[in-house]
Structure formats: structure tokens, C-alpha cells
Amino acid sequence: MRLLIFGPQGVGKGTQAALLAPHWGIPHISTGDLFRANIAADTFLGRQARTALESGELVPDGITQGMLADRLNEADAAQGFLLDGFPRNPEQAEWLESMISGTPGIDAVILLTAPHDVLVQRALQRGRLDDTLDAIERRLGLYHQVTEPLLRYYGSLVEAVDGDRAVELVHQEIIGRIGDRTSVH
Ligand code: AMP
Numbered sequence: 001m002r003l004l005i006f007g008p009q010g011v012g013k014g015t016q017a018a019l020l021a022p023h024w025g026i027p028h029i030s031t032g033d034l035f036r037a038n039i040a041a042d043t044f045l046g047r048q049a050r051t052a053l054e055s056g057e058l059v060p061d062g063i064t065q066g067m068l069a070d071r072l073n074e075a076d077a078a079q080g081f082l083l084d085g086f087p088r089n090p091e092q093a094e095w096l097e098s099m100i101s102g103t104p105g106i107d108a109v110i111l112l113t114a115p116h117d118v119l120v121q122r123a124l125q126r127g128r129l130d131d132t133l134d135a136i137e138r139r140l141g142l143y144h145q146v147t148e149p150l151l152r153y154y155g156s157l158v159e160a161v162d163g164d165r166a167v168e169l170v171h172q173e174i175i176g177r178i179g180d181r182t183s184v185h
Contacts, residue, residue, distance in 0.1 A: 001026055001080040002100065003178070004087075006151065007112030009139045010123035011163040012170065016112065017084040019171050027076045030084040034067055035059060036130075056135030058088060058142065065095050072099060088147045108178050109154045112163035112170070116140070 001024045005013050014030060021028035035053055038046030045067060052059040068086060071077065087093040100106075114122075123136045151158050159177045163170055 001082075002103065002106050003080075003082045003108055003110060004106060004154070005082060005084050005110045005112070006147070006158075007110075007163060008114070008119050008143045009136060010119035010121075010126075011112040011114045012122070012167065013084050013112060015167055016110070016163075016170060016174060017082050019167070020110075020174060021082045023175060024080070024082070026080040026082055027074075028082050028084060029068070029071055029077065029086075031064055031068060031086045032084075034071060036128075038067075053130045054135065056130070056138035056142070058146075061089070061091050061095070065092065065099075069099065087150060088142075090150065090153070093150050093153055106154070106157060109151070109158045110174055110178070111151060111158050111160040113160060114162075114164040118164055 003020075003024075003026070005017050005020075007013050014033075017028045017030065032053075035046070035049045039050050039053065040046070045063065048063055049059045051057075058064075064086070072081065083096075087096050097105075119140060120133075120136055123131050124133065159174070161170060161173050161177065
């Protein structure tokens, strides 16, 4: 099972992905989490990525893709993965295609939605180090301008789910939708 989870910052991608990945026995791979772990450990990669994370800009594709390639090449990702926070622009989407060529490809794209003010409040509440109001607004803007248009690229693979509800409800709806989809194959 190869899944992507899309949605603006604060919509609950990380929460849902952490519940969904064990359900299907696949690793939850979050590029944001990988960057934060590198920053916390003060690695060379972390030092390259830190400014972008603090300001809410995208880390350059070469750095992001290099880091993700290493992760996707680990044994646990061979049979599938749930990718959270990648791809974020058309170049990354094309790179991912070439990275997984030779496999059956992406099975489904989960899209979580919620109103703008709910997103800002949620992002502020979680109080992550990189969650200043400026960075949050910049990430939301980038999401709408650069990342959201990618959904057209994935077309009928996209399953849109209302993320502005209780965690468990959202979780069950995603499982129902994706379960239906894969049973059709
Ligand atoms: P996230 O945890 O997905 O909200 O990501 C936090 C930050 O990590 C983003 O604001 C970017 O600075 C960086 N980041 C995460 N994923 C990517 C990506 N696919 N491309 C570039 N930068 C990324």
C-alpha cells in the first residue's frame, strides 16, 4: 500500500497518519519529522534545513529528496508507506514517480480539509518550535499556491475527507474510503 496524505498545516495529517500507518502495517514517513529530528540532533542536514523550517519556507528539493531517498530505501518501506508532507511541488511529485517506478505506484491520496481559522488555531495550539504565526501563515499560503494544485495531478486517486471532526471519526472514514478503493483492485 503506497499512500500520500495531503492537507494544510494544522488539519491533522500527522495525527491521522500515525493512526493509519499501523492499521496497514506501513511506515509513516513525514519529511517534516525527519527534518525536525535532524535539527534536534544538529546534523549537517539539520543545519542546512533549519532556516527554512523556522521561516516556513520549503527546504530546497535536492536536500529534501536526498533525505527521503535514504528513508524510502530502508527495508520497512519496500512494501509500502504513508508519505506525509511530500510531495509539496510539481518537481517533487515527478521525482517521487521516478523513485517508485517499477512498483505498482500510488494507491490513493488522502486529502484532509478544514476552514482557515481552525487551521491557524490548531497549529498555534500544538506550540511546535517552528509554529510562529508568521511561519504558519507562510506555510498555509505556500500550500494553497504550490501544493494544492498537485491534487489535479493525482486526479481520481484523491479521497477528500472533512478533517474538522473528532479524530476517531476522521480515522474511520479514511479507512472506509481507502478500504473500499483497494478492494476494487
Ligand atoms: P511539516 O511538518 O510537514 O509541516 O513540515 C515542516 C517544514 O519542513 C516545512 O515548513 C518545510 O520547511 C519543511 N518541509 C517538510 N516537507 C518538505 C518538503 N516536501 N519540501 C520542502 N520542505 C519541506
